[in-house]
Amino acid sequence: MxxxxxxxxxxxxxxxxxxxxxxxxxxxxxxxxxxxxxxxxxxxxxxxxxxxxxxxxxxxxxxxxxxxxxxxxxxxxxxxxxxxxxxxxxxxxxxxxxxxxxxxxxxxxxxxxxxxxxxxxxxxxxxxxxxxxxxxxxxxxxxxxxxxxxxxxxxxxxxxxxxxxxxxxxxxxxxxxxxxxxxxxxxxxxxxxxxxxxxxxxxxxxxxxxxxxxxxxxxxxxxxxxxxxxxxxxxxxxxxxxxxxxxxxxxxxxxxxxxxxxxxxxxxxxxxxxxxxxxxxxxxxxxxxxxxxxxxxxxxxxxxxxxxxxxxxxxxxxxxxxxxxxxxxxxxxxxxxxxxxxxxxxxxxxxxxxxxxxxxxxxxxxxxxGGVVLRDLTLPDFRDYGVDVREPGQPMAGATGVLGPWIRDVIAANPQSFRLFGPDEVASNRLGAAFEVTDRAWMGATVPGDDHLSPDGRVMEVLSEHLCQGWLEGYLLTGRHGVFTSYEAFIHIVDSMLNQHAKWLKVTRAIPWRQPLAALNYLLSSHVWRQDHNGFSHQDPGFIDHVVNKKAEVVRVYLPPDANTLLSTMDHCLRSRHYINVVVAGKQPAPNWLTMTEAIQHTRRGLGIWEWASSDGGSEPDVVLACCGDVPTLETLAATELLREHLPELKVRLVNVVDLMRLQPDTEHPHGLPDKEFDTIFTADRPVIFAYHGYPWLIHRLTYRRSNHDNLHVRGYKEEGTTTTPFDMVMLNDLDRFHLVIDVIDRVPGLGARAAHLRQQMVDARQAARDYTREHGEDDPRVAEWRWVRETDPTNP
CATH class of the missing domain: 3.40.50.970 (Thiamin diphosphate (ThDP)-binding fold, Pyr/PP domains)
Structure with a gap:
């Protein structure tokens, strides 16, 4: 007293x-x-x-x-x-x-x-x-x-x-x-x-x-x-x-x-x-x-x-x-x-x-x-920030680095209603363009050499995922908007906090006087496939599995394959209401596959056939190669090119998935595909080799009711990792292009005997790639510098 x-x-x-x-x-x-x-x-x-x-x-x-x-x-x-x-x-x-x-x-x-x-x-x-x-x-x-x-x-x-x-x-x-x-x-x-x-x-x-x-x-x-x-x-x-x-x-x-x-x-x-x-x-x-x-x-x-x-x-x-x-x-x-x-x-x-x-x-x-006082964000036209893709795979650019200038201008256009949250990782995740218009919020002491610290900063960085999550939740619940960017492996720290927010969103949907809130948006970069430099402790894509456990009406998961698709996805997420949106995107230089027009269309569909990468000619394929995530997409396209080169008669359909929830039936999730549409894309009876960003069993869980589930074979992260090279990392988990070709040979009926020589070449190629990393400490340039080459129609050179 x-x-x-x-x-x-x-x-x-x-x-x-x-x-x-x-x-x-x-x-x-x-x-x-x-x-x-x-x-x-x-x-x-x-x-x-x-x-x-x-x-x-x-x-x-x-x-x-x-x-x-x-x-x-x-x-x-x-x-x-x-x-x-x-x-x-x-x-x-x-x-x-x-x-x-x-x-x-x-x-x-x-x-x-x-x-x-x-x-x-x-x-x-x-x-x-x-x-x-x-x-x-x-x-x-x-x-x-x-x-x-x-x-x-x-x-x-x-x-x-x-x-x-x-x-x-x-x-x-x-x-x-x-x-x-x-x-x-x-x-x-x-x-x-x-x-x-x-x-x-x-x-x-x-x-x-x-x-x-x-x-x-x-x-x-x-x-x-x-x-x-x-x-x-x-x-x-x-x-x-x-x-x-x-x-x-x-x-x-x-x-x-x-x-x-x-x-x-x-x-x-x-x-x-x-x-x-x-x-x-x-x-x-x-x-x-x-x-x-x-x-x-x-x-x-x-x-x-x-x-x-x-x-x-x-x-x-x-x-x-x-x-x-x-x-x-x-x-x-x-x-x-x-x-x-x-x-x-x-x-x-x-x-x-x-x-x-x-x-x-x-x-x-x-x-x-908060929904009562919530106002829409002023969003710059994301199309103005995209990568000029003249042909699939070109140019090379990190997706989050391309997104950064758009986030910068979102901050500038919404000075009282949008903040960027992250545990000391905004610059690491290549969103440093934000610092062109704002600083890190900071009321503590400063010394010479400090970088972008200011009481007026709108970037909220503290090395506590709990604190970032709690701040953002309080900000959203009282009528504002934000994005939480984090390393993929360590977003697990807030698993339980996400549980509580998801339950809040689910319950309030049924309370008439509660108005919808701005979505809770996660942007996860520094992901499992490019944490080869930090090693096993930094390799965990399981947050997606945790999120998918929540009620379907409140969770969304997106894995854009390139920069333009990421821009379109984030624009959608910042406009959405009363959801938890999880977006996983890479920060390292990577191929860009889709023009902005194609990316917008692809994002709206959620998944689709990439005709330019397929060889089924609009007919029924012999095999479907599906992919979800930027690195799985890269490896699947490389595998497709190998199949086109060595097995030109094989009809391959390539399907890319951006919106993970499209894999579920429409009876299970609002974004789910009806069974007939799913069978049209993935076929009802042909082998499907699915290269997935995260734990492979999640894809089985999402698709187990589909008629062709018995023919679905999924490659993904299986808890194999270390400090190594990027390609060695995918090989450790059998997600590499060579292994995907092997999977096709092993699962397409009648192909095994005819393609025995190719299968052996793929086994040898994996070993050669492994040997190269052990000798040189980096990936074989033939792998690291691979680029997609568009097939030319011989009748129309």
Missing amino acids: DTALDVHRALTDDELRRLDAYWRAANYLTVGQIYLLGNPLLREPLTRDDIKPRLLGHWGTSPGLNLIYAHLNRVIVARDLNAMLVTGPGHGGPAIVANTWLEGTWSERYHDVARDEAGMARLFRQFSFPGGIPSHVAADVPGSIHEGGELGYALSHAYGAAFDHPDLVVACVVGDGEAETGPLAGSWLSTVFLNPARDGAVLPILHLNGYKIANPTVLSRIPEEDLLGILRGSGYQPYVVSGDDPATVHRTLAATMDRALDEIAEIQRRARSGGVVERPRWPMIVLRTPKGWTGPREVDGTQVEGTYRAHQVPLSGVRDNPAHLAELEHWLRSYRPEELFDATGAPVDELRTLPPHGDRRMSANPVTN
Whole structure:
């Protein structure tokens, strides 16, 4: 407790009484949601039939959340603040639902849950009940952008929401259990990236109630001097509020919140006055209150309040234990509901007038329903940035390097609504053109030799994939756009965060008042086939497999084969809504196959026959060579040329896949091909040799229902890799051109005996290529410098 504060000036006695009444009302509604199936206003003594058969929910953190919510409402009204709340302890779902009902937003969103006795009964019944709402601060809850069931992301989401929202204050409750996670620990460093001149502010509130499910929390048990040192070292000025006397805590928290907001206002005033913008020390609050405060102090002679036993349901045997039932009724009546709700069951007038109104309510703030404030990006015409492909395979250019100038101009055209996120890899992934118009966001110290660091930078780089993901999610959820670029192997670090965002997108599709968000766009480069220099640790294409596990209506995966197709794909992704788009593209110089017109058409189709590379002459082929990904496409085309040279009578159809989801049936994915169309392209009975960028079994999984699946043979990454040459890398995984020719010989009926000599040549060619790398340390130029040669019609030279 900060004794320098004049705690008695912050609240009048009447304000204290009204705040405490609002807090009691929120606590009553919270307990009611956990326990009650009927009799919401206790008009009759509680009976067994009034209790839910399954008691679910978390009481322990809820009274602290209700306290914070009430006090935030006070300062919003007093200061006319534009504010929102991110709730780290997502298990406090009933608390936040209680507040949204008290301030009216819940009833506006769900008309059958009115602010009366019948509505209160429905409010109680729906919580953690079949056909109702989840126990977390889920997407169903107005004002929520963060479910919090999985811990660690509250603070990064809060900062993402504050970027480019200069008048927004984002209060963020960090639970002391959550504070033990790695992502949350990294999130404290976000002060280095928040610019008070152009961004909003984040007010972290570290809620220390002492316990997790069954153990004490680390930050509640270390010496306070150490705790405050950690927070000060991260750029904060922490203010401590602690105690278990409600009146004292109310007064102290009110005074502390006023001080914090005064300091935020002064920080922003100085930064926006035209002087030098420097990194400030931002205020934050450390709130220590008992776990399960105001609940049962003891149950069956054992302490509950202030211990881990208050974490979930303090009285668990209520339906079958009369003593517990009586204790529950005593607990509920201790909040004096007759003072809080009128004869109809509505909150009494002074409670209805205490919260802010309209959009100033945290549960109704438009930015918390980001699709409401979302505006389309101004996108330059991507066709102006393409590669001039005069013939397939020429010129050589890295796809992401070609994309970079377009991304640069997207940034320039959208200075308040688009940012590029990446873990120290924007330049490495060849998107350095962005630095022609912006810098890396940076509020820390700079020294001579630093490269493109500025408080005004729009490139967000920090060596934490968790932090990049959390920032971007917060940015998207509050109505903006962005791209996350990463090495392919290490995007796995955010697998679980992607899970949560995908679930959010899936659920919100069915919530009528939730508006679609800008897509979450991943651009994965430095991919598995060109991580030969870094080695096995950097070789993993499995993020695609993880993404494909999510609901079909929210995930898309694209593997453009060249630069022009990448441009067309990214333009599509930045225009899309409510998806997770994963785009995998190479950064190294590579052949470019399609003109811009062809690339646009190919991207729209999702997959298609490359007639210029096929030799089936529009008739039924002997074999289909399919490819997906830039390196597999290169190797497949090289294999096609070998077959054309050595087996000219063989009719080969080459199919390239950009949109991976086209492989699924249309009954499984919105982008899926109908069976008849699939069979038309891939045939119903001919061998299909498929060269795929990632793990080969994914292609089998996507196509197992197709009629020709038994004839499908897939080559891809099979966990073979090391520090070696690019071609040796594909040979290690049997994805090379020579092995693809062998696969054709082995699988086309009747070809084996006739092509035995060619098969042996291919085996020898693989060994020769391997020997060359071992002797010279690089790939044989005949392989490395291979270029596609268009076949000439002898009748039309």
